[in-house]
Amino acid sequence: MAFSLSPERERQVDEILTHYPERRAALLPVLWLCQRQNGWISPEVVNYVAERLGLSTAIIKGVVTFYTMFFDEPVGENVVWVCRTLSCDLRGGKAIQDHLEKRLGCTAGRTSSDGKFTLLKAECLAACGQAPMVQINDYYYENLDLELLDRIIDAHADKGGEAAAAELSTFARFGTPRRNDRLAQASAPPPPTEEAVRVASQPPPAAEASNAGGDES
């Protein structure tokens, strides 16, 4: 069946086209819109984009295959990227992957049998100071331990549970909580709130450093 974007997304394409002097420059943004709607870049999507931007399908396929985030085959409802580059591996990235493989019942590169999760290995995701971490769909989950990871996976496994999971996600923080402190509070949920950003633009005074010194403080 032919693919087409929703009217709202079509309007976004029109807007995107005004950002560039050349139509072709809209290719990545338009592919993103399509993937968000369709889940992956199917042959029908390629045809649609070719038509919309006036490009050959060969050019589009060449671009799609260059970038790891464009899927040229269907994926699970959730895509889990586990970072295995050095900073994460130094803080337990392998243990995180091992646990995910056990928990989801599939090895990295595959989709769980219920179709809910595709597990993929990622290269450094710019969260190294909050290692170990995983990205699930658009969300970053950092400073992980297995218990927190289980809660996150539970939330994502629920249909419509993404919002609940997102509560556990993080954005860049400045001065991260010290690992043992966070573990000590593992039972006390949740997430560092957005307001509670600790600014560590200077070395923490000795007293503070020995206490919490985290963004919960």
Add this chain to the structure above:
Amino acid sequence: MSEPIKPLLTSRYGVKESWKLANAESAGAYATARQALTTRKPEELKEEVKKANIRGRGGAGFPAGVKWGFLNPQAGEQIYLVINADESEPGTFKDRSIMDLDPHRLVEGAIISCYAIGAPVAYIYVRGELAFSLKRLEQAIAEARQAGYLGERPFGVDLGHPIEIYVHSGAGAYICGEETALLNSLEGRRGEPRLKPPFPAVKGVFGMPTIVNNVETIASVPDIIEMGGDAWSLLSRLPGDGGVRIYGVSGHVKNPGLFEAPVGITMRELIDDYAGGMLGDRPLKAVIPGGSSTPVLDPRRKVHAPAEDHPLHKWHGMSEIDVPMGVDTYRALGTMLGTCCAIVMDDSVNMVEACRNLMRFYKHESCGQCTPCREGTGWLVDVLNNLVHGRGKTEDVDLLVNISNNMMGNTICAFADGTAMPMLGMVQKFREEFMEAAVNGVPDGVRHDDSVRGMVEGAA
């Protein structure tokens, strides 16, 4: 011990909902841009940036003021500003904090920079994974536009050209951080680097003169203009390498994270004073100073600079980690400052394994245009796999060196050098460990997360 400084770049990180215009503005945002656009000439602003001696924060450390000076548009050419927010160098996580916690600083920096260099359009190229940062930036830009800080007449001033900022999302490719690959990606192509020259300042995006700068470089511009280039430069402890910057620390330290400090603190200060010292008080074995492409430092090694005119003479006989962190000092030390985000490793780490981890990254990310890089990265991984799995020979250690030497300087872009240099550094500094692996392999169960594994698993 480090003198605490008044935060500049990160001064709004702690402000409640700092990403909203009203909050950022009551904490000082856009005052400098307004003043610059209404009262100062582009030439003056460029001069301040030159005086600031700001070395590019994206890794290569090129002086931003000098780069801006390369612009010489021909009749009919439009200048573009492209902000590199690809942040993919392993170990690096600083630009993301600016976009998430103070996006208006980047927008303000972009407005001033566009005015200074005469660019009507700036693109911010954000790596695709950072969907959250992308959204924050888009919101910030929309707010700034609504407030009249962007558009036809920014701050109500007729500049002779509009200023528009657009965010462009990548889609997962480290190489798109390389500036010419980024430009290709922005144009809707595969992210393959272009031959230089022509440099982007002459022929960049859409064939037009283009300035490519890192997020942190552009985010520093408002402070430079507010304080004046000379004063800002003097915040640094080093000559010719001005200002303050955001340092990152990951790996085996008690308090990993980001810290703002003057240019020129030492690695020892960064680890001990800022990052809280080594996790579990274990010994420091090695530190990769500024992203994975920068050759490793070994704290056991002493600086050898007996000649008085050697740039590192002052630190002769001291440990490598006691040399101030600057673009030129680190180059003299045989490494690079890179992105200034350090990866710290304690004595539980096997360096052959650590090296294999990084070389796998490069193999995965090579764009494949140039044979020495495409094949070389694969061979390095093959040899390292053999070493780790006990299938190696002692000659393999020199083979690693040989492959690396054949990659250096033989490719279109600096990716291959960024692979070969750290590889060579590893073998040079930890040769015994590679030789040991060649004989015995790396025993099963040697994991570089040994010292933290209990923490990850403990709670479950």
